[in-house]
Amino acid sequence: MKQMAHIRFLFAAVFALLLVGASAHAALPLPVPVSPPAFEIDGRTVRGDVVAWEASGGPVERADGVVERTQSGVLRDFPSARLTLRTRQRRGSPVVRFRYELEATAPEGFALTKSSGRDNLVYASVPLAKGARATEVRLSEYDPLCHCHRLVETPVADSYFSEDLAFVGPIVVIEAEGRASLLAYEHGSQSTDRFIEFSCTQDRRLELRAVKGNYWRGRRIVPGHPFETIWLQTAEVQGGIDAMAAAYRAFQIKGATDNPASRAPWIFYNTWASQERDFFWGGSRKYLNLMNEARILADVDRAAEMGIDVFVVDTGWFEKSGDWRVSRERFPNGLEPVVARLREKGMKLGLWFSPTEAAESSEIHARHPEAVMSWHGVAAAPHSVWETEQSRFHCLVSAYWQSVADELIRCYRDWGVTYFKWDAINQYGCDSPDHFHGDASVPADERADCYAFEQVRYMARIVDRLCAACPDAIVDFDVTEGNRCVGLAFLASGKYFAVNNGPYFPDLDHPYDWTASKYWSNVFVYPGPARARVARTTLDFDRWIPSVLYLTHYLPDAPRTSQKINLASLVLGQNGIWGDLSALSPKDRAWFGEALAAYKRVRDAVTSAPPVRTGVRGGSPEIHEKISAEGAGALAVFAAGGVHDYVTAHRAGRVIWKTDNVSVVPTADGRARITCRFNGADAALVFFAPEEPSLR
Numbered sequence: 001m002k003q004m005a006h007i008r009f010l011f012a013a014v015f016a017l018l019l020v021g022a023s024a025h026a027a028l029p030l031p032v033p034v035s036p037p038a039f040e041i042d043g044r045t046v047r048g049d050v051v052a053w054e055a056s057g058g059p060v061e062r063a064d065g066v067v068e069r070t071q072s073g074v075l076r077d078f079p080s081a082r083l084t085l086r087t088r089q090r091r092g093s094p095v096v097r098f099r100y101e102l103e104a105t106a107p108e109g110f111a112l113t114k115s116s117g118r119d120n121l122v123y124a125s126v127p128l129a130k131g132a133r134a135t136e137v138r139l140s141e142y143d144p145l146c147h148c149h150r151l152v153e154t155p156v157a158d159s160y161f162s163e164d165l166a167f168v169g170p171i172v173v174i175e176a177e178g179r180a181s182l183l184a185y186e187h188g189s190q191s192t193d194r195f196i197e198f199s200c201t202q203d204r205r206l207e208l209r210a211v212k213g214n215y216w217r218g219r220r221i222v223p224g225h226p227f228e229t230i231w232l233q234t235a236e237v238q239g240g241i242d243a244m245a246a247a248y249r250a251f252q253i254k255g256a257t258d259n260p261a262s263r264a265p266w267i268f269y270n271t272w273a274s275q276e277r278d279f280f281w282g283g284s285r286k287y288l289n290l291m292n293e294a295r296i297l298a299d300v301d302r303a304a305e306m307g308i309d310v311f312v313v314d315t316g317w318f319e320k321s322g323d324w325r326v327s328r329e330r331f332p333n334g335l336e337p338v339v340a341r342l343r344e345k346g347m348k349l350g351l352w353f354s355p356t357e358a359a360e361s362s363e364i365h366a367r368h369p370e371a372v373m374s375w376h377g378v379a380a381a382p383h384s385v386w387e388t389e390q391s392r393f394h395c396l397v398s399a400y401w402q403s404v405a406d407e408l409i410r411c412y413r414d415w416g417v418t419y420f421k422w423d424a425i426n427q428y429g430c431d432s433p434d435h436f437h438g439d440a441s442v443p444a445d446e447r448a449d450c451y452a453f454e455q456v457r458y459m460a461r462i463v464d465r466l467c468a469a470c471p472d473a474i475v476d477f478d479v480t481e482g483n484r485c486v487g488l489a490f491l492a493s494g495k496y497f498a499v500n501n502g503p504y505f506p507d508l509d510h511p512y513d514w515t516a517s518k519y520w521s522n523v524f525v526y527p528g529p530a531r532a533r534v535a536r537t538t539l540d541f542d543r544w545i546p547s548v549l550y551l552t553h554y555l556p557d558a559p560r561t562s563q564k565i566n567l568a569s570l571v572l573g574q575n576g577i578w579g580d581l582s583a584l585s586p587k588d589r590a591w592f593g594e595a596l597a598a599y600k601r602v603r604d605a606v607t608s609a610p611p612v613r614t615g616v617r618g619g620s621p622e623i624h625e626k627i628s629a630e631g632a633g634a635l636a637v638f639a640a641g642g643v644h645d646y647v648t649a650h651r652a653g654r655v656i657w658k659t660d661n662v663s664v665v666p667t668a669d670g671r672a673r674i675t676c677r678f679n680g681a682d683a684a685l686v687f688f689a690p691e692e693p694s695l696r
């Protein structure tokens with residue numbers, strides 16, 4: 001099927017070349033009939049029809065078998081502008097990434113304008129044939145009940161077209177005549193705050209339009225400095241939306257990014273929950289009480305016993321934000337003893353960063369004083385960053401971005417840190433005229449929108465610069481809270497750090513006194529089935545976006561039933577553990593060590609296998625099958641009690657590890673029949689190796 005799509009792409013390209021030869025005005029060399037973009041130039045709407053497409057670069061080989069091609073041509077209706085179409089496609093994948101670059105050819109250039117006062121830019125448009133069905137796949141709907149983003153699929157009804165409705169996406173799938181096509185955009189519009197939308201027109205077209213902030217009014221385009229659009233995506237496969245979801249999911253693992261290290265299914269431990277426990281339960285009322293060499297070294301040893309790959313030291317390891325040097329007060333010997341211990345154990349180092357915050361006395365602030373965010377003319381006020389020095393928010397959409405990237409590269413070179421956890425990047429906050437998101441001639445509210453729009457593109461620049469210097473680096477963007485840029489843009493460079501402790505009490509309309517903080521502000525902080533139920537919400541994304549791209553942490557605390565529930569949840573791909581490792585007995589740590597050793601034998605299969613789900617989250621039973629075509633993977637069953645039978649949808653290989661409450665019998669056709677027995681809330685977990693089915 002994928003091969004077929006690839007062949008169709010070649011046909012489309014050849015067809016386009018034939019059109020060029022005939023000097024007809026050229027169809028876009030894309031596998032799906034996407035109409036060209038339209039811009040507003042010098043006060044009039046100009047369609048992106050080119051006189052003739054000519055190959056202008058490539059093909060260029062990129063990471064993971066991705067090939068880049070560029071074609072360009074002069075605009076028929078505005079000959080002093082040249083449009084470039086840049087495509088990237090992995091061999092064998094039906095998904096094509098593409099973007100436009102609009103360049104001035106005359107020295108005087110031109111301006112992108114907004115006659116109506118709002119963005120006038122159509123990125124793409126696709127027709128909906130009679131009888132075709134469209135579905136919106138939304139990635140950025142924030143649900144306070146579970147305090148995380150949700151995946152929502154919504155049919156695009158006929159009334160959307162008759163009533164001119166719009167939706168945020170960022171993915172739309174059109175099914176017609178046994179085929180499914182996709183159009184998507186790489187940005188991070190929240191469902192409550194659109195920067196880009198799919199607009200439904202009365203002649204049954206879906207137009208992908210800019211809403212706000214995509215450019216500022218009067219933006220000059222001069223030779224050598226093209227206007228680069230966001231990346232878009234398109235694809236066509238045989239079958240319906242399920243086939244498209246599977247193909248798209250595979251693309252997100254290989255083909256969507258130049259930074260393939262971000263897709264590796266490492267097992268992460270993060271110190272934050274132990275710091276928070278110490279604050280609320282330990283009586284210290286300090287988040288950095290445990291942040292010292294002795295405690296971190298002891299936890300590294302415990303994490304190694306459990307089979308953790310990446311040890312992440314959360315906030316407090318640094319002296320001050322911005323410069324990101326180690327705190328000599330908390331680590332008098334520097335980070336070197338921790339680095340040495342991790343190397344000895346074969347583990348990797350991860351560190352917490354807040355890329356928008358820089359201390360008042362930091363060198364990076366001294367180099368970029370103009371980068372301090374401002375709002376309505378008032379510079380961001382100093383605030384303490386987790387019990388460290390007073391800092392201010394700095395704007396990433398300014399020259400500051402490059403210094404941030406270089407500081408992270410230094411951390412990689414000094415300590416070998418390969419995992420960078422990014423926190424506290426809210427989508428709004430700067431309307432300064434002194435940065436790269438509009439000058440004083442642009443109204444302040446438009447500069448604020450342009451900052452919010454451009455932010456994720458500058459975040460991606462930082463990640464891409466870091467990963468070019470350090471190919472094994474992974475950057476995780478914490479999107480636990482709302483009002484952050486969640487969509488497809490950041491996934492082209494890094495990945496997400498998702499729900500941590502579920503809702504805060506105020507999310508549930510439960511009064512909470514933030515100033516007194518007598519008890520923990522989150523509801524789900526105890527071991528047991530409830531917290532894991534909430535954290536598994538994010539697994540809904542796994543149908544489209546692999547769960548390795550939504551790191552979520554689970555608690556390893558006793559009793560064993562809670563450990564089984566948390567283990568069976570995390571191996572479905574979210575792969576995070578946190579909490580107080582010192583509270584675990586050596587026996588408990590050994591149990592995790594044995595289970596995770598078995599998981600490591602099949603985790604690549606779990607990562608690549610599309611999910612098969614039965615039952616609702618929190619229901620009895622709730623079943624997750626993640627078994628590859630080769631019969632390798634995992635099966636997890638959750639329930640509040642009772643006996644539950646299940647037959648795997650896929651052929652299953654040999655059992656290499658299982659919990660003690662499940663029996664597995666092969667069926668005549670090579671699948672596995674599972675029977676689980678639960679006394680109360682529990683989980684069963686089975687790992688299958690890819691050998692012939694000779695079940696023990």
Ligand SMILES: [Zn+2]
Pocket residue numbers: 373374395396397398430431432435436437451
């Ligand atoms: Zn700014």
